Amino acid sequence: xxxxxxxxxxxxxxxxxxxxxxxxxxxxxxxxxxxxxxxxxxxxxxxxxxxxxxxxxxxxxxxxxxxxxxxxxxxxxxxxxxxxxxxxxxxxxxxxxxxxxxxxxxxxxxxxxxxxxxxxxxxxxxxxxxxxxxxxxxxxxxxxxxxxxxxxxxxxxxxxxxxxxxxxxxxxxxxxxxxxxxxxxxxxxxxxxxxxxxxxxxxxxxxxxxxxxxxxxxxxxxxxxxxxxxxxxxxxxxxxxxxxxxxxxxxxxxxxxxxxxxxxxxxxxxxxxxxxxxxxxxxxxxxxxxxxxxxxxxxxxxxxxxxxxxxxxxxxxxxxxxxxxxxxxxxxxxxxxxxxxxxxxxxxxxxxxxxxxxxxxxxxxxxxxxxxxxxxxxxxxxxxxxxxxxxxxxxxxxxxxxxxxxxxxxxxxxxxxxxxxxxxxxxxxxxxxxxxxxxxxxxxxxx
Numbered sequence: 001x002x003x004x005x006x007x008x009x010x011x012x013x014x015x016x017x018x019x020x021x022x023x024x025x026x027x028x029x030x031x032x033x034x035x036x037x038x039x040x041x042x043x044x045x046x047x048x049x050x051x052x053x054x055x056x057x058x059x060x061x062x063x064x065x066x067x068x069x070x071x072x073x074x075x076x077x078x079x080x081x082x083x084x085x086x087x088x089x090x091x092x093x094x095x096x097x098x099x100x101x102x103x104x105x106x107x108x109x110x111x112x113x114x115x116x117x118x119x120x121x122x123x124x125x126x127x128x129x130x131x132x133x134x135x136x137x138x139x140x141x142x143x144x145x146x147x148x149x150x151x152x153x154x155x156x157x158x159x160x161x162x163x164x165x166x167x168x169x170x171x172x173x174x175x176x177x178x179x180x181x182x183x184x185x186x187x188x189x190x191x192x193x194x195x196x197x198x199x200x201x202x203x204x205x206x207x208x209x210x211x212x213x214x215x216x217x218x219x220x221x222x223x224x225x226x227x228x229x230x231x232x233x234x235x236x237x238x239x240x241x242x243x244x245x246x247x248x249x250x251x252x253x254x255x256x257x258x259x260x261x262x263x264x265x266x267x268x269x270x271x272x273x274x275x276x277x278x279x280x281x282x283x284x285x286x287x288x289x290x291x292x293x294x295x296x297x298x299x300x301x302x303x304x305x306x307x308x309x310x311x312x313x314x315x316x317x318x319x320x321x322x323x324x325x326x327x328x329x330x331x332x333x334x335x336x337x338x339x340x341x342x343x344x345x346x347x348x349x350x351x352x353x354x355x356x357x358x359x360x361x362x363x364x365x366x367x368x369x370x371x372x373x374x375x376x377x378x379x380x381x382x383x384x385x386x387x388x389x390x391x392x393x394x395x396x397x398x399x400x401x402x403x404x405x406x407x408x409x410x411x412x413x414x415x416x417x418x419x420x421x422x423x424x425x426x427x428x429x430x431x432x433x434x435x436x437x438x439x440x441x442x443x444x445x446x447x
Contacts, residue, residue: 024178027141027148028052029156030169036097044098047201051169053129054227055213055402056205057220057246061088061103067220068242070202071120074105076113079120095133095198097169102131102200107139109187117185117197124179125204125245126418129171133198142184143172150188171203179418180204205245206416208402215261217380217401220247223257228403230261232380235390241397244276244337248399249381256382256393263292263300263378263403265370267317270346270407274416275302279396280335283309288392290401291383292376296320300371301383302340303392304329313342313353317367325353325361337399339417345407357417359410 028051035050037043048054059067064082066072071079074087089095089104096102108115121128128143132151141148151157151168158167172180185197208216215228221240223232236255240247249257265271277289283306291301299316309329316322323344332338332355341354344367352362374386381398382390402416 028171029154031156053203055208056203059202060099062099069122073118097131097201102198106196119183124181127173128180129203131201138189140186214405215403219249233258243399250397251381253395257380259378262375267368272343272404272408274341274402276399278337283329287394288383289394294386298371317370318373323351323363343408354413
């Protein structure tokens, strides 16, 4: 077994384990008595904040179909996006971390037959969390092939939980650009008896502290804002597909999401947004993955502009002063997921665009109030225009839409877009000669 180092965090009941010599993955463990409240929506929200998975997609094991992008292989079966109905249990309520049921797979080692559980995240994620209950035998946690040892030896494992349930929550995080793709629960001790483990509240994605976001649309088959409380209405036929993490929203070119949120940005205040987009559109029209606009006045938008074949992040204040930054349309229409962030830094007097984690352009200037006078509500998948209604409907896909009442830093953007451009060798959010120098300083001849 790999040697482990351990460093305690200030938070009670929280510990971090790092596989020595393979430090691209860390595990953080949480004692349920410190983080679990109840299974109400409010209780689960508190749990998410306590274990650091706000902003992730979730599999709650309330039915047999798994969240898009999640596969499980258990009892020596093939990886599957479904679980057997008989493996969802309601009769052991102390093992449930959310909802009404949890997943109860057999994890067994008879000496002749080994039955581990493997969870695969098809779109590898920066973080993955998992709630476990009734862990009565020796089971190892293996993340991305790195062995973190026995669950029962981990700090936070609760031997006093009622009915041997809700014993530990584990969060695995990638570091140095590593993404989490597999978690294996591997039975070590041999026993002729069957044993199973309760599994619930599987989180995967990019965690963000709730206090850092003002509004958040995960778009995981839902249209509402999970942080700011804004409401959404899907206009047209709803279409939810495999997104960057979990589900994402697919727009038809006639569908979009109306919201009741009127983002107001006072003069001198910073603001940022972040989203994943995917499309294969030819540059022949104007499309808005995101937008609001009052003619000749305020605008907040992410726009594919077919007039000059560019993708822009764009802000215009109530007095028609604007800032924008963009990249060629053809960098975006390869049918792959791309991350886009628009960062309005009022202190620096600059708007910066990030594409796939890299600073691709900026414009300097000072804006006044934005969307304060005669405010408009935000459109998702279209531009909410005061004179022509919802226009520029985007026939593409959108996922994980986040808004911040501050200027994101390059480090923030890299957290939202793991495995950003590998040419950004020094991880400063820009690609230039400094990256070449950083590469030369680490290059060893013959390697």
